Amino acid sequence: MVIMMKHEPKDCWVNGYNPDLLRAWNANMDIQFILDKFSCIMYMMSYVAKPEHEMTEFLNSVIRDVKKSNVNERDEMKQIMQAYAKHREVIGQESVARVCSLPLKKCSCTVIFIQTDEDGLKMSLPLSRLKDMGPDEEDVWMSGLPEKYKNRLATGDFNDMCLADFASGCRVLYGRQTEGANAIPLQNDKGFIQKRTKGKSAIIRFTRFSEKKLPEKFYRRLLKLYFPHRTDDELKSEYHPTYEDFYNRGRGGSVKQYVDFNRK
Structure with missing residues (x-):
């Protein structure tokens, strides 16, 4: 119909x-x-998936040639990827954009991804610094946004600020930006930040977990984003050893009220 x-x-x-x-x-x-x-x-x-018959035939020939050569699977996929990237058909607008180095996408707002999982991806320190460390050194990771948040100032609005507000309302400074008049130093030499101008708050993104299938990761995300803390140990307690229990009953129920208020 x-x-x-x-x-x-x-x-x-x-x-x-x-x-x-x-x-x-x-x-x-x-x-x-x-x-x-x-x-x-x-x-x-x-x-x-628009059909590109010529590209299909070309890739098949590349795959046949690669199979004959003595390369590993990684190099095999690399050659196929390069063949596709260099020979695929593009429309006129994309050709002009690439020749003129024009951005294919842009956003009026900054988007920040916040890592909330315990087993999240981490970046190690540069190899030049790792070589000078001892074999028992455990602090081998670069400080990300959650680590900078934990080392925020203990005065003013920062003390009661949750991670979501910190990521949305502040930006991390690098290089000569740290010498600006509005640069705010973090504790423990964790770098510098600067408050974003009014009306220019960043959009936060984060991994979403199912409340029914992964309740601990779900409630950890809520607490991590919307409950002010200095260490991850503050997201649980001796009497409330799980994230779900701490969220629902922690501090006489005030944790849930605090999280829901900041989330709203």
Whole structure:
């Protein structure tokens, strides 16, 4: 079944559109009602996986040549990837953008990813510094945003600030930026930060966990983002050894109220 929009004869060549979206999009649009989920999926996938017969034949020849050479799987995938990147077809707009070094995407707001998982990815110190460390040294990781948050100032608004507010309202300074008048030093020589200007708060992103399937990771994320702390040990207690229990019953129930207020 297909819904046909009623048109006046003079509008027979006008696509379906929405006035509000048209002002925001400022380009051609052709809107249709979706009645069949499967047809919608097929329509989108046909755009994502447009057939490129010449590219398929070229990649098959590259794969055959690579199989004949004595290379490992990593180098094999690297050669195939380079062949695809250098020979794939691109539209005129993308060609112009790449030749002129124009950004293919941009955002008016800064986006910050916050690591909340205990087993999250970490960056090690440079090899030049690791060589000078002893074999029993444990502090071999670079300080990320959570570590800088834990070493924030203990005065003013910083003391009661949660990690989400810290990441959204402050930015980390590097190099000569640390010499600016608005640079704020962190404790324990963990670097410098600067408060973002009003109206320029960053958008925070984080890994989402299922409350039913992974309750501990779910509640750790809530506490990590929205409960002020200086160490991870403060996200639990002796009487509330799990993140879920500490969230629901910690400090007489005030932890949940604090987290929910900051989250809102």
